[in-house]
Amino acid sequence: MIEPLGKIDSQKILQGHHFGRLGCCIKGEPYVLPINYLFEGEDIYVHSLPGLKIQVLRESPQVCLQVDEVEDDYNWRSAIAFGEYEEIAEPAERERWMTAFYRQFPHLTPVESRMTKGKDEVIVFRIHVDRITGVGEHWQ
Secondary structure: OEEEEOHHHHHHHHHOOOEEEEEEEEOOEEEEEEEEOEEEOOEEEEEEOOOHHHHHHHHOOEEEEEEEEEEEOOEEEEEEEEEEEEEOOOHHHHHHHHHHHHHHOOOOOHHHHHHOOOHHHOEEEEEEEEEEEEEEEEOO
16 A cells, blocks of 8 residues: 655655656756755755756756655655755855765766866755655555
């Protein structure tokens, strides 16, 4: 049976993972893409190179992040955090989060590989979380 999760259980899903799907809206159409993230307090932190995702987020800052845990078809949980995109421009805070990203994701993806060449080009942003929901199914 599918049941709602409380806020604390939903937050634990977000805290326990670092990969999710960012959902936003581009000219009235849904746009969903995979991202790595860090979750601290009530905010989600992400980095990206400039591109369509950043353009979309600047135009329409209302976003969501969906994360799930799946053991099998009958044992899974999913959480969605809803919030607002905000770029981090302050140099010391950007550096703090870039250091945290490198620590958490030591195996460089193409995005992180480019960061060493053009660090100032990287966009660091947070999602101010307004609400978190979750559901799960546990088959007995």
